[in-house]
Amino acid sequence: MSDDLVIAGRKFRSRLIVGTGKYESFEVMQQALEASGADVVTVAVRRVNLTDKSKESLLDYIDRDRFTLLPNTAGCYTAQDAIRCARLGREAGLSDLIKLEVIGDERTLFPDNEGLLEATRVLVKEDFVVLPYTNDDPVICKKLEEAGAAAVMPLGAPIGSGLGVQNPNNLRIILETVSVPVIVDAGVGTASDATITMELGVAGVLMNTGIAGAKDAVSMARAMKLAVESGRLAFRAGRIPKKLYATASSPLEGVLT
Amino acid sequence: MAEKTEIIVNGKQTQVLTTWTVDDLILDLELEGRQVAVELNGQIISRDRWSDQTLGSGDRIEIVHFVGGGEEEKCLMI
Numbered sequence: 001m002s003d004d005l006v007i008a009g010r011k012f013r014s015r016l017i018v019g020t021g022k023y024e025s026f027e028v029m030q031q032a033l034e035a036s037g038a039d040v041v042t043v044a045v046r047r048v049n050l051t052d053k054s055k056e057s058l059l060d061y062i063d064r065d066r067f068t069l070l071p072n073t074a075g076c077y078t079a080q081d082a083i084r085c086a087r088l089g090r091e092a093g094l095s096d097l098i099k100l101e102v103i104g105d106e107r108t109l110f111p112d113n114e115g116l117l118e119a120t121r122v123l124v125k126e127d128f129v130v131l132p133y134t135n136d137d138p139v140i141c142k143k144l145e146e147a148g149a150a151a152v153m154p155l156g157a158p159i160g161s162g163l164g165v166q167n168p169n170n171l172r173i174i175l176e177t178v179s180v181p182v183i184v185d186a187g188v189g190t191a192s193d194a195t196i197t198m199e200l201g202v203a204g205v206l207m208n209t210g211i212a213g214a215k216d217a218v219s220m221a222r223a224m225k226l227a228v229e230s231g232r233l234a235f236r237a238g239r240i241p242k243k244l245y246a247t248a249s250s251p252l253e254g255v256l257t
Numbered sequence: 258m259a260e261k262t263e264i265i266v267n268g269k270q271t272q273v274l275t276t277w278t279v280d281d282l283i284l285d286l287e288l289e290g291r292q293v294a295v296e297l298n299g300q301i302i303s304r305d306r307w308s309d310q311t312l313g314s315g316d317r318i319e320i321v322h323f324v325g326g327g328e329e330e331k332c333l334m335i
Contacts (some may be wrong), residue, residue: 021326029325044326046268047294049321052287058323059292074326084299088321091294091301208326 003232005204007097007181008129008149008150010068012039015198016228017070017183018221020044021207026061028217033067034209042070042099045089072099075213083122090097090128098123099185099206100132109159113140117147124148133185136170138177145178152178153185153206156197160209161173162189165197175201191220191227198231199239265318275314279307282318293322 004011018038023029033041038240041062049055062069071089076082079102086098102119106113111134124128130152134140136154145154157163164187165171174182181203188194188210197205205228214220264284270306273282279302283289295302296319304311312318 019326021324023325026325042326043323045294045321046324048286048288048322049318050267050269050293051259053287057291058325063303069323071323083294087301088294088296088319089323091303091323092292 001195003236006130010129012068013037014039014225014228015204015232016194016224017042017204017206018211018224019206020058020062021208022081022212026056028057030061031218032211032221035218035225038067038170039105040068040070041107042072042208043089043093044074044256045085045092056164063165065138068097069093069095070097070099073119074099074100075103076101077103077112077115079122079232081107082115082119085222086119086123086128087126096127098131100130112137112157113137115138117143120144120147131140131183136167136174137180138170138173141182142177145180149180149250151181152182153171154191155186156184157187159186160195160213162210162213163185163187164189164193165200168196171197171200171202186226191223194224194227195231197201198228199235201235204228262312262314263311264314264318266318267320273312275312277312279310279312282312283307283320286320288320291322292310293320294318 003013006049009040014037016038017040018036019042020029054240073085076085082102090096097177100119102112104228111250116132120130120132131153132149133153141152156165181242182203183204184197184204185206188207194205211221211224212215259276261272262275264271266272279295298317
């Protein structure tokens with residue numbers, strides 16, 4: 001039975017979206033992307049280094065027939081910068097998907113939701129498929145949906161923190177509040193974090209540091225693939241209710257007396 | 258013989274010939290065939306316009322491409 005992640009009518013088999021930063025080499029990144037089973041990979045937009053042309057290009061290591069590129073506006077601190085970055089990303093990548101980030105604070109990398117909303121409105125008008133990185137706040141998620149975001153991407157915990165989802169209740173409320181896909185972006189530290197996140201019923205998980213920063217990134221990528229699949233399966237299967245006392249799983253009838 | 262003029266490419270003063278187009282600059286920088294986007298004075302120049310768009314004195318060119326990144330560390334662009 002197919003259970004695709006659908007964003008603005010586009011179907012993806014994997015519910016894991018991975019970043020391409022912080023790997024020790026392009027080769028390791030390439031192997032990790034493969035092991036993660038992801039269909040969508042996010043990439044940053046930066047100036048070409050014109051003084052050192054020997055540098056290999058990231059895209060030499062990403063099979064465009066296999067992976068969908070999701071350009072991001074990482075590092076942008078104003079709506080204007082993010083809009084500019086998104087337009088350049090579309091031009092370079094020939095894709096209208098954009099992971100929209102407008103960062104509001106250097107230390108926490110929390111989003112500037114005011115700027116984010118403004119940039120979302122502008123880019124939606126320009127026919128971008130906007131996936132905004134935001135707080136785990138149902139109110140802003142609703143506003144982003146109303147502004148035309150194709151999905152909302154609340155953080156589970158601060159970027160790169162590896163803390164795992166800090167406020168599952170907010171994510172549950174967000175799931176009840178919006179009808180676009182909810183993709184948890186940031187905070188996943190290890191496989192169990194990814195599973196717990198998916199068990200909440202979110203549409204997907206986006207991560208970078210959790211994989212790239214692991215001692216063995218390729219193995220962690222595979223662990224995350226399995227974890228996301230497990231969490232999704234468990235969510236769909238429907239877990240048993242939590243109870244305070246034991247319930248025997250063997251029949252009580254016919255017990256030897 | 259074509260005259261030389263100065264433009265700014267990715268923040269750096271660069272000498273080009275006044276007859277040059279964006280295409281000529283891309284060739285000179287050995288970026289042909291690479292997946293890059295070009296912005297001239299804040300406006301994106303799509304690839305199909307590279308061969309028509311000439312360069313003038315003081316023009317500011319930004320040439321960007323994709324690099325590794327995801328949920329991002331602090332790293333300012335442009």
